[in-house]
Amino acid sequence: MEFLLLGPVQARLVDQPVHLGARKQRLVAAVLALEVNKLVTTQRLMDLIWPEAPPPTARGIVQGHVSRLRITLAGADAKTVSLTSHGAGYCLRCDAGRIDVHRFHTLVQQARGSDDDTSRVALLEQALGLWRGPALADAAPEETRLRLTQALDETRLLALEERLAAQLRLGLHHTIIDELTALAAEHPERHQFTGQLMLALQRTGRVSAALQVYQDAKRLLADELGLDPPDELQRLHLAVLRGEDDGTVPFSEVVASPTPRHPPATLASAEDSDEQVAGLLVPRQLPPDIVDFTGRTAELARVEAVLDKDISGTPVVVAIDGMAGMGKTAFAIHLAHRVAERYPDGQLFVDLHGFAPGVMPISPADTLDGLLRAIGVPTQRIPLHTADREALFRSHLADRRMLVVLDNVLDEEQVRPLLPAAPRCLLLVTSRRRLVGLDQARPITLGAFSADDAVAMFTQIIGEDRLAGESAETIGEVVRSCGRLPLAIRIVASRFRARPAWTLADLAQRLGDERRRLAELSAGQRDVAGAFHLSYCHLDADQRRLFRLLSLHPGADTDGYATAALAHISPACADRLLQDLVDVHLLEEEQADRYRFHDLLKTYAAEIVTAEEPYDTRRLAVTRLLDYYLHTAAMAMDAVAPYEKHRRPHIDPIAAPRQDFASEGEALAWLDAERANLLAVAEYAARHGWPTHTCRISAILWRYLQLRAHSSDALRLHNLALQVARLHEDRINESHALRDLGALYWRLGRYPTALDHFHQALALFREHADKDGEAYALSSLGALCLRSGRHSEAYDYHGKALALFREVGNRSSEAYALNDLGLVCQQSGWEAEAMDYHRQALALFREVGNQAGAGYALIELGVVYHAWSRDDEALDHHREALAIACEVGDRNLEFEALHDLGVTFHATGHLQEALIHQQRALELASRLNQLDDQARIHDALARTYRDLVLLDQARAHWERALALYTQLGVPEAQHIRVTLQAL
Template sequence: MSGKPSFSVLGPLKVTRGGRPVRVGPPRLRTLLASLLLRANHPVPTSELVERLWNERPPSQPRDAVQLYVVRLRQALGDPRLIRTTPGGYQLELDPTQLDLLRFDQLLRQSAKASETGRRVELLTEALRLWRGPICVDLDSDVLHALDATPVNERRLEAEEQLIDDELSLGHHASQLPRLRRLLAEHPLRERFCGQLMLALYRSGRQAEAVQAYTATADVLTHELGVSPGRELRDLHRAILAADPRLLAADTPAVTIAEPVRPAQLPADTPAFTGRVREVEELLHLAGQPATTVLASRIDGMAGVGKTALAVHVAHRLAPEFPDGQLFVDLYGYTEGRSPLAPGVVLARLLRALGVQDESIPVELDERAALYRSTLAGRRMIVVLDNAHDESQVRPLLPGSPGCLLLITSRRRLRTIDADHQLTLDVLPKADAIAMFTRSHGRERDDSRQAVDELVELCGRLPLALRHAAELFRSRPFWSASQLTERLREGISEVDAAFALSSRDLTRDQERALRLFGKHTCGELTPQSTAILLHSTVAESRRLLEELADAQLVKEHAPDRYRLHVLARATSLKQMSADGAAA
């Protein structure tokens, strides 16, 4: 068979070449193909492929197993160039003529730009005809369906909603009733379908049925979620009951933006927030500056150093000075089991929190960002972007006009993001570390100062480790600080996991260097000593140390002098030991 292969995921997985079916192989190989297709033209990390192939029961050597499956898949597809190896994963490269999902998204983008309603109806109709059933309905992968299929299904439903809005605006009320009844039966909690059905029924002269549709949906929401219908649906219900003449106009615009809301999304402040007096004062001073631009602070630091706790604490203290509310979003830049959130997804969440209705949220990223900046204009708000992965994730989320205080936390130094203030958090001073541990465990014990000193140093004076130790101490009322210290020498799993996540984006050379640093007996690293250790040049070693410092995995305490945090060293040694055992 010749020609390019074609793929379909909008229904059962299907592969053809030259019009003839291509047999991919066993279920797990088909799941691998679907995982790459659902994110075609984007790299998929090997760790995420492992989740989709084996759910929660991976083999002992998962990366080797994935590599073997990729080799077999390349052979099955007959073109090894289709699947490209990327740093840490794989990428399937296709164009919209080869994959129905890419063509679907292309048509959605074209429809969003169409100025004429009739043309938009044509494009959306063509896009929805590509669907042959639920996404990859023949594959058994809970993770794939939950994480990969869900956002695509959401785009399908949004396309259905937009198409029906356009059809209703053209006066096609009765013809949309069968479609709306089917969609509402399949998605009984989706209020927009209910509103569209009510409007179509009312415009078809069936007022009583329109009221019945509202009552049925209200009952479902009450019994299944314990909530009442949203304001827009309630307003439509009242208008139908009052026979509001404006409802009969086919071109009556729907309400797209609710009245200004005051979001209050900050997590709870840390009850026993301790230390950071200088850092808190710096941020409070920043917020008091003249609001001629967006007031912004970048807060970075190593894993577990307390970046989020500081940002949330300061935001709570400043909340009264920003009366229009607070936005908070965890970007999942370094969160175990989660991929960093795409900027478009974050913008949709922020716009909803600001009162923008779903139907008014654009498809394109730049249009969403523009609407976000417009919605924030003239409002005094605190925006906390927590746990950022890199600059490309953050840049579309920046407010554009004065009045907002922006706090960004990240393990990496986001050098290309402009900010009025830059703060790199270090571990706690010893006195603050002791105070934090003592306040957090909340129990009176007759522990020697020497034992507590040793314990906080074992925790590296890192807030995450200190909180873990305090929680363990609180749950063991008969332990002494010395006994706790002995137990903690076995390892602090949360800290190990945090440092491991910080290392996941490293290059091979950076990862090798970090592991060798774990064995390095000297307390200080320089470009010269690193060059000897790595058998490289001084210039190459200096650049590598600077990159690791940007990733908050080593600390530059003086010009060209670096240290590896004690817990980062311990985690590195454990990883080397684990890798050695696995080998």
């Protein structure tokens, strides 16, 4: 059986057609044949059949198409063709030679390997003869078809160019003029066809027709793109004008031959060449300036400042780098026009095709050949060898002030032979790579536009009239969807300008669908995904694999250890590959050892990983990453709060390399740096089938989030864990989430909600006989009772909690229970008993190494000393607690220390000292968004302002305290109300 994809999708057995079904089923067959003997995932088939949004039954529909195809193929040719199922997708198994696409590729490769042009033509004609029309012509909508066949179509055009080039070399120019005329008209963007047509016309004596072809191409480029013809066409035009065609025409060497060959040339000595200096041309090769150039003010100023101040006696080399679509060429051209008058001896411009579709990068030898011709060196005086050309070029620039722009450079080796030695020359180089090997170069890296520059560019292209009445928010949304990438903004703005029926809201909606965004960022030869693809294709296999896998990371950035876990490689290897991707601007390193994607690049990488990595491989990589974050977070919390290790879930060691934390400070620094990633990982795990990871991350991080007072993060994470646990009927993790949410609601002053969560948690802890959890819930219920003035109940709860903590041997929690019993005694007026409990708590906290707990015990001891009018001792205890709070980063403890220092200073008559500490406490309480703390500090500030006889300020703070206490529903509200009435 044969599969025919180069035209309408068909299958044949001998000469009989095999019916492949309706359109969508033929698309499934075509994709499986394109990927013959490889796994094609069900998800990829769904994405291709329904690019907008698959229906709920999509997976079943795909299974139905595959089932029918399997029956058809088995009935037609079961011996040589089979369609097999695997967990993640399907695989068509047969000899690739039975599929015309693969026969086409084989013939093209054979032609390229041939040294004989006659054989090359025959093989390429056989390959091109397999095409019966556009590939996959009737199997998919045009957008999907192009997505599948873009590379294939490009290979066909390259094969055409190579076959025509071979025919030119064989002297068959008469026979191909009609074909070239049609191809040049159909593909005006492919300058190879234009150049080949000019050569064929010239060689048949039709010089005027060849010149007219050039003029037509020049006019088309100027009208549609505002560009001059490329260097190759300009040189060919000059050769036709001069009547030169002895096989050394540069265009015929660079384009018309797949392997450029350099025929013998007459070597010119340096002395002979120097005699021609006076007769050299003054080239003006810069493309037209970009009329709507926007932004880059700082970068332009940096280069011009260098030119103003440079007295080094060496040429200025500026290496402009940035990711694809960042506007490097536009920047270089605009900069060149701004400074062109400083270089009266000429301006040279060469596109080196370092990253160009279907075109080999131009070698230094060929580039030097073109540069020498551009400054007027006769063909016969251009040396054969690169080193001689290099010396000749530098000799001619020695006494000249010239500007040279080398655009689209692949690497340093492509540039190094072209560096001028003349001290008054300027060389501008653009590349997607950081050319760190050019020691004398001054680097300029172009990043994404600022928000203002992005809006300015969008507005300038479209025109303010068209945008009249549109909201600034919608414009901002559009440029954000473009990732503030100049190429993307230009594409979107040009498309919007060409569609008067669209509103900006229509455009924003089209760009809002991330699955379609890259497809929207394509217009003619401008294509963001295509630009990214060129950069991707220049990576080696390891770099490409890592680039793909990094898109699976659910967070905003990554480091070497997380990357190593994701890709299953060593941290050293991960670091090297990450740096490689930074060097080619496929990753950004905004701070040392932290790496992130540009938004559009991540979207592109996500499409690539889905297309090229099987589902099982992707899931295994994500599992390794989630395990890494879970394990490392547990290790970090073991360093921060070792006394609570028993309360955190047990995490099995991982095989991947991991970070070790030498101190609590290192662990907290890691948690601070990874907080956003840990939350993103937890949310991703909940949505995509790792529910246990979500619950464990929540249980591991609760103390850290409390220490740092990240209340909104804690609320999101613990609620997510609760939802996941209930969905999966995981009663143990449900109890932990309820406990952590209860503690959070308590701190936020939402006492009824906290009470409800603790009662639910208590019931679950008792259900699965978790005595430590039961004790924690009892202790928390005691704190709530105390807050509402129910001292006897509070004492009872804390006493039961203390007994349970001692039963299970939880020494740190035992200390907290002792401290809580001291609080009950303190508020009941039993200061001596309170002092005894707090001293026991402090000793126990210090014994188990719980610094934060010791800080809270010191606070309460200070309160008792203050009640006994021993204020110097109270201040000492509060100051020690404040020092501990700052050392361990516990912001709640810091607030308590500041508040109680303020109270004590106020009581001793040091009102200004009191005010300083209370204002710091108010600022902190506002940041923490904890209502009870805010109410307490407003009350304290009001008392201080009253004693300073600043009654307006006192009233304002009491009114705020009253509003907060009323909202909390606590007894203090009535006391404040009475105070205000008496003021």
